[in-house]
Amino acid sequence: MHSFRHLYIHIPFCRHKCGYCDFNAYAGLDGLMAPYVDALERELAFAASSYPFGELRTVYFGGGTPSTLSPELISRLLTRVRTEFSLEAGAEVSLEANPASTDVERLEAWRRGGVNRLSLGVQGFDRRTLAVLERRTDGAMAEQAVRLARAAGFRNLSLDLIYAVPYQSLESWQQTLQRAIDLAPEHLSAYCLTLEEGTQLFRQWQRGDLPAVDPDEQWMFLEKCQSALTSAGFHRYEVSSWSRPGFESRHNRSYWQCRPVYGAGCGAHSYARLGAGARRWWNVARPQSYISSDTFIEAGEELGPRKAAAERLMLGLRTVAGVRTEPGFEVEIERLRSAGLVETVGRVVRPTRRGLDLNNQVALAVL
Ligand SMILES: C[S@@+](CC[C@H](N)C(=O)[O-])C[C@H]1O[C@@H](n2cnc3c(N)ncnc32)[C@H](O)[C@@H]1O
Ligand code: SF4
Numbered sequence: 001m002h003s004f005r006h007l008y009i010h011i012p013f014c015r016h017k018c019g020y021c022d023f024n025a026y027a028g029l030d031g032l033m034a035p036y037v038d039a040l041e042r043e044l045a046f047a048a049s050s051y052p053f054g055e056l057r058t059v060y061f062g063g064g065t066p067s068t069l070s071p072e073l074i075s076r077l078l079t080r081v082r083t084e085f086s087l088e089a090g091a092e093v094s095l096e097a098n099p100a101s102t103d104v105e106r107l108e109a110w111r112r113g114g115v116n117r118l119s120l121g122v123q124g125f126d127r128r129t130l131a132v133l134e135r136r137t138d139g140a141m142a143e144q145a146v147r148l149a150r151a152a153g154f155r156n157l158s159l160d161l162i163y164a165v166p167y168q169s170l171e172s173w174q175q176t177l178q179r180a181i182d183l184a185p186e187h188l189s190a191y192c193l194t195l196e197e198g199t200q201l202f203r204q205w206q207r208g209d210l211p212a213v214d215p216d217e218q219w220m221f222l223e224k225c226q227s228a229l230t231s232a233g234f235h236r237y238e239v240s241s242w243s244r245p246g247f248e249s250r251h252n253r254s255y256w257q258c259r260p261v262y263g264a265g266c267g268a269h270s271y272a273r274l275g276a277g278a279r280r281w282w283n284v285a286r287p288q289s290y291i292s293s294d295t296f297i298e299a300g301e302e303l304g305p306r307k308a309a310a311e312r313l314m315l316g317l318r319t320v321a322g323v324r325t326e327p328g329f330e331v332e333i334e335r336l337r338s339a340g341l342v343e344t345v346g347r348v349v350r351p352t353r354r355g356l357d358l359n360n361q362v363a364l365a366v367l
Contacts, residue, residue: 126175
């Protein structure tokens with residue numbers, strides 16, 4: 001097994017469960033935060049003594065909403081990471097934060113503990129869009145969070161935005177993009193709203209209480225995003241990711257390059273390379289079950305060489321840089337090439353602009 005250089009830590013707590021979100025995230029479980037951090041510490045100690053780890057290149061606290069943890073709890077976790085693992089010089093340590101729980105005390109605890117990249121869940125600025133998304137934050141809170149983060153010394157900030165929300169106009173999206181650009185982040189992720197089965201928004205749509213946004217309209221939102229962000233000096237390096245040069249997410253790149261990632265915490269996935277294939281496993285999803293579990297793991301699967309190669313292609317084709325072609329996929333790649341979705345340059349296959357925009361089709365063709 002190759003050694004792990006990337007560590008993901010899942011924090012499942014949120015103040016409110018947003019209507020669109022089907023992440024493994026829960027509101028109203030704050031009473032479990034302390035025992036959950038105890039369990040995470042046990043898992044990290046177990047992982048460090050059971051699996052091969054090299055110096056970590058990236059550590060990522062994702063969720064849920066890691067910023068909901070108190071300064072004491074997150075400090076304990078950050079210290080534990082450094083006692084169980086060594087981090088390479090300049091390692092990227094990211095934390096997902098909600099503007100509502102980004103305050104001076106927490107920002108100081110994150111900085112002291114070595115967090116050097118914040119990803120802020122802004123989602124939007126206009127009231128109507130935020131109301132449809134059931135967000136409890138507003139534009140002013142997002143702006144305040146950015147100001148506080150800068151004052152605390154954060155030099156690598158990313159903002160999450162969502163577009164193609166029912167009732168959102170192209171004009172208000174344009175204004176949202178401008179307000180995001182005015183905050184001068186180093187990185188932006190813009191996601192097309194997906195109506196995920198089982199969410200509140202999906203049920204509203206099923207009942208006919210919410211209009212769906214059709215693919216042509218979604219594309220117009222994406223087009224606005226691409227032109228506004230490009231003119232502002234950002235480059236799109238992945239389907240939903242834009243950055244200033246040098247500020248691409250190194251942790252996310254490890255997923256797109258199918259590098260070994262150890263995932264700790266409830267529902268977290270780990271990926272290890274095994275010869276020409278791979279192995280994936282995932283932890284028990286519910287926080288309470290995770291806390292009381294001895295082994296943490298729910299299940300796993302082996303990926304044979306072809307399945308592992310298909311995933312490398314599929315994930316690599318999410319990035320503008322593309323991926324080395326895989327033997328045995330000549331037919332699929334040729335089909336994508338003749339549809340204008342990818343191009344090959346030597347041994348590298350990479351998506352065209354159309355292939356980036358229609359990434360779902362690329363993924364379907366490869367898998
Ligand atoms: C785990 S959240 C991290 C931020 C934090 N929990 C918050 O919301 O403030 C990851 C991101 O995924 C995006 N996301 C989640 N569900 C989505 C959906 N159904 N459609 C589009 N984007 C979604 C949101 O932009 C969100 O910020
Ligand atoms: S979008 Fe973020 S805050 Fe909202 S429920 Fe999902 S993880 Fe929690």
